[in-house]
Amino acid sequence: MKTIPFFLALIWLLMVTCGKKNVPQEPQPTGTGPSANPVQYRNPVFEPILADPSIIKGTDGWYYGYGTEDDWGDGKGNRLVPVVRSLDLVRWSLVGNAFTAKPVWKAEGGLWAVDVVRVNNLYHMYYSFSLWADRNPAIGLAVANSPAGPFVDKGKLFFSEEIGVPVSIDPHYYEENGKKYLFFGSYSSQTVQGTYAVELTADGYAVKDINQKTNIAAGDFEAVMIHKRGNYYYFFGSKGSCCDGAASTYNVRVARSENLLGPYLDQAGKNIVQRGNGTLILQGNSKFAGPGHNAKIITDKNGTDWLFYHAIDKMNPKVSSGASRRMLMLDKLSWVEGWPVIANGVPSGDIQAGPEL
Numbered sequence: 001m002k003t004i005p006f007f008l009a010l011i012w013l014l015m016v017t018c019g020k021k022n023v024p025q026e027p028q029p030t031g032t033g034p035s036a037n038p039v040q041y042r043n044p045v046f047e048p049i050l051a052d053p054s055i056i057k058g059t060d061g062w063y064y065g066y067g068t069e070d071d072w073g074d075g076k077g078n079r080l081v082p083v084v085r086s087l088d089l090v091r092w093s094l095v096g097n098a099f100t101a102k103p104v105w106k107a108e109g110g111l112w113a114v115d116v117v118r119v120n121n122l123y124h125m126y127y128s129f130s131l132w133a134d135r136n137p138a139i140g141l142a143v144a145n146s147p148a149g150p151f152v153d154k155g156k157l158f159f160s161e162e163i164g165v166p167v168s169i170d171p172h173y174y175e176e177n178g179k180k181y182l183f184f185g186s187y188s189s190q191t192v193q194g195t196y197a198v199e200l201t202a203d204g205y206a207v208k209d210i211n212q213k214t215n216i217a218a219g220d221f222e223a224v225m226i227h228k229r230g231n232y233y234y235f236f237g238s239k240g241s242c243c244d245g246a247a248s249t250y251n252v253r254v255a256r257s258e259n260l261l262g263p264y265l266d267q268a269g270k271n272i273v274q275r276g277n278g279t280l281i282l283q284g285n286s287k288f289a290g291p292g293h294n295a296k297i298i299t300d301k302n303g304t305d306w307l308f309y310h311a312i313d314k315m316n317p318k319v320s321s322g323a324s325r326r327m328l329m330l331d332k333l334s335w336v337e338g339w340p341v342i343a344n345g346v347p348s349g350d351i352q353a354g355p356e357l
Contacts, residue, residue, distance in 0.1 A: 039354045041090040043288070043347055044311070044327035048072050048319050050084060051242075051310050051326035052113040052170075052223065055295040056123075058147035063089055063298075065308070065328060066098060066125070069111040073319030081111050081127070083149060089298065089306065089330065090354040095148050098125060103153040106138055113170045113223065113293065116147065119180070119204045125151050126182065128169035136161050139171050139184055141205060154205060157182070163210055165196050170293075172224050173204075176260060180204050186222035193219030194273070195237065197261055214261045218275040221253070223293040232256040234340065235264045235272065238292035243324045245317035248290025252309065253278030254340055267339055279339065282309070285346035288329070289314050297333060300355035305333040305340075311347050330354070 050067035057063050065084045071077060081098035099111065112128040123144045130137030138159040142151035160168040167186040174181045180202070185195035195217040199208040216224065221237035228234075234256045240249035255264035255272045263271050270277040282291050294309040310326040319325055331348050334341045 038356045039088045039090045040351050041354045042351050043329045043349060045090055045330045046084055046092040046328035048325050050328040052293040053295045053308050053310060053328055054114050054116045055298060055308050056116050056147060062087060064147040066114050066116050068113055070323045071321035073321040081114055088357060098149045098151045100150050103140060105155050115171050115173050117173045123147050124204055126171035126173055130169050137167060137169050139168055157207055158210060166193060170223050174226050183224045183226060188219040195221055195224045215273055216262050217272040220275045225294055225296060227297050231258060233260050236294055242290060245312060245324050246289050246314040248312055250290035250292030251280060252282040252292050252294055253280050281340055282342050282345060287314060287349050288347040291347050300357055302356050306355050307331055307333045
């Protein structure tokens with residue numbers, strides 16, 4: 001049998017080792033994975049804060065969750081989009097922050113209400129860049145090779161004044177038939193208001209035509225999420241106050257359409273481009289205030305749908321920094337006669353059987 005000379009073997013080993021150091025590796029699943037039986041849980045599934053959640057399954061087998069920039073009151077200052085992960089959608093652990101530094105293309109503002117999606121083999125994070133009562137908030141994009149980050153900022157897609165929609169925040173990405181769309185918008189009392197949709201370029205890095213936008217919903221909605229089921233597109237949006245501690249009135253309402261860009265009608269047949277419409281499916285109760293800003297629906301192996309959202313414990317509504325404790329919540333989403341339903345229309349507080357993955 002032929003043998004490799006020692007010095008050649010050593011060179012080969014060094015080349016392989018050095019090569020591995022230059023290849024970014026995604027974290028691998030560790031610990032106890034999902035079992036045949038669903039894991040039981042009780043809301044919240046993560047605290048103190050994971051506001052305006054976005055949830056995605058990475059190619060590494062983990063589910064990742066992302067939240068709005070907040071000061072958790074633990075002495076570590078504002079977390080630049082906190083990242084958590086889970087194998088079973090019930091037990092979540094903190095990974096870190098999505099950003100190592102705040103983007104500099106806007107002078108002031110927080111990183112809010114992100115939507116993380118996999119586009120062209122990269123993880124895209126569409127994010128809001130805004131202050132409270134900001135006259136010209138914006139939406140930006142950052143990308144990463146791994147869902148754990150760090151995300152590298154690619155700059156702005158648009159400012160509110162550029163696209164002509166007041167309070168342009170809460171981005172939501174949707175792709176269909178080779179076309180990429182961004183839904184966005186938030187509460188506004190101005191004439192040009194509400195939720196809109198624009199088409200993106202093929203790489204998802206920019207708006208295809210900033211002058212071509214479609215009004216989807218009125219200005220009493222925000223936090224849009226579109227879900228396709230059967231022949232219908234379902235619009236999920238939040239109304240009310242998101243961040244007033246125990247006094248928060250956030251709630252989730254839905255409408256549906258046979259076309260992605262609408263019109264979206266509620267269960268009473270009313271178009272949600274008019275204020276006051278939308279079918280209520282989730283509101284607060286005696287324990288939890290302000291349930292809303294839901295993530296994309298996750299479907300388990302049995303075909304059961306699950307909805308992540310945030311809500312506030314009325315008995316412990318704020319952290320020491322003054323931020324509302326908008327905790328990560330999970331509930332089963334059923335479908336009755338073609339419409340989504342959450343049991344009793346309020347967040348669950350008892351022990352529940354979790355998703356079967």
